[in-house]
Amino acid sequence: MPILAVLTLAVMVVALIDAITRRDDQVKHLPKFAWVFFIVLLPLIGSILWFAIGREWEQRREPLTFGDPRQWQRDAEPAPAAPSARTTEQQIADLEREMYLADLEEQVRRRRAEGDASN
Known part of the structure; x- marks a missing residue:
C-alpha cells in the first residue's frame, strides 16, 4: 500500500475516534454527526479540518494518568472564568x-x- 493511503487512513481513524468521543459542547462550527459524516466522506480534508477548526482545544493544568480519579472530577467542577x-x-x-x-x-x-x- 502506498504510504499516503496508510497515513490518510490513520489520520481518519484518529479523527473519527476524537470526534465521536468529544462532548457536544467541545465541538465547534458544526454538529458532531456532521463532522463524523464529513470525516468519512472526505477522509484527509475532513480530518485536517476537524483538528484545525472542529474541536475545542482545552489546556490541562497538569497531566492526568489513566487511573487518576481527577479525570472524572474535572467535568463536575465548574471551570474558573478566564480574566x-x-x-x-x-x-x-x-x-x-x-x-x-x-x-x-x-x-x-x-x-x-x-x-x-x-x-
Whole structure:
C-alpha cells in the first residue's frame, strides 16, 4: 500500500475516534454527526479540518494518568472564568470603582494632612 493511503487512513481513524468521543459542547462550527459524516466522506480534508477548526482545544493544568480519579472530577467542577471572559462593561465598571476608591484615599490623605498641620 502506498504510504499516503496508510497515513490518510490513520489520520481518519484518529479523527473519527476524537470526534465521536468529544462532548457536544467541545465541538465547534458544526454538529458532531456532521463532522463524523464529513470525516468519512472526505477522509484527509475532513480530518485536517476537524483538528484545525472542529474541536475545542482545552489546556490541562497538569497531566492526568489513566487511573487518576481527577479525570472524572474535572467535568463536575465548574471551570474558573478566564480574566479575559469579562465583558467590556464589567471591566469599565471595575476601573471606575478603582478610580473612585483612589479619589477617596486621596481625600482621606488630604484631610489627615490638614488635621496634622492645624495641630
